[in-house]
Amino acid sequence: MAEVERVIGTSEEPESEQPRGKRRVAVLFVVAAVAYALDLVSKIIVVAKLEHHAPVELIGDWLKLEAIRNSGAAFSFGEAFTVIFTVIASAVIVVIVRLARKLYSLPWAIALGLLLGGALGNLTDRIFRAPGVFEGAVVDFIAPKHFAVFNLADSAIVCGGILIVLLSFKGLDPDGTVHKD
Template identity: 35%
Template sequence: MTGEPTAARPAAPAAGRAGRRRLAMLLAAAVFASADLGIKAWAEHALADGPIEGGPLDLQLAYNPGVAFSVGANAPGWIMLAVTGLITTVVAVALWRTAPTARRLWGVALAAILGGACANLIDRAADGQVTDYLHTGWWPTFNLADTFIVLGGLLLVALSWRADRPRPAQT
């Protein structure tokens, strides 16, 4: 030992902020997923005897073994589960990697997509199909998780177009 005082390394505030942002985005995704899973559980009991008419949006129980628009409905269940699991993992990795520097709306969009994807994955894991309950009459029956995924995707597209542009140099 040299007798020189050693300086303690300061905690990395950026690392703490990154962790808090990741946690906040994961918690938001969990809230989105929980909302859909709770409504799916309710719909399976409340809509078993028939639909509830609500005007432009009815509540009607349906099951979808495929993905959007029943694509892949005839594929083996394990393939659908593997594909949706892979997509969900990719979204989770994107959220994790971009959380430290992402704008707040970007994080909300990714959390909505991840929450919706997780809810549908959890629902599909039980019996190989996703529970749908929102019916318009002119569009395939869907669920809240699908809405989260679509709105999150649209928000990401909108934010991509609105990317920060360098300002012209002032003279």
């Protein structure tokens, strides 16, 4: 059986440890708010300036800004299941908010904040954009050559997911414990 070493306290720790957990929760929500705001502002600009216009080449044909609407998931997979993706995003948001109460790890706070901000960004599109509530298409606009078109919310989700995988490989749990094998 693997040994577990306590790095940062749990909710049963003395009052001096409580502010540390609250700071981690604050970091989670600040990271989420920044990721969400950047995604929202970028999509507003893209819809206003790029939609129904020719793509803008940033680095030749290797990187373009091209406004598209994606009703599916990554790579436009599952376009007929927009409502299901909306429910999944909503569930992810609820799980992250519930997990925040037990959060004592700064790296996990950042990772979960990125996931939360990205999920909120794409969920906002699914709720408020055409063709209708819970069926809206996500605005994607970053178009690398030979790759799927994506947005800043997608980037935040992927970065958060990669960070979670790395933290898991290192044995660091959201509650601040480290597992040594």
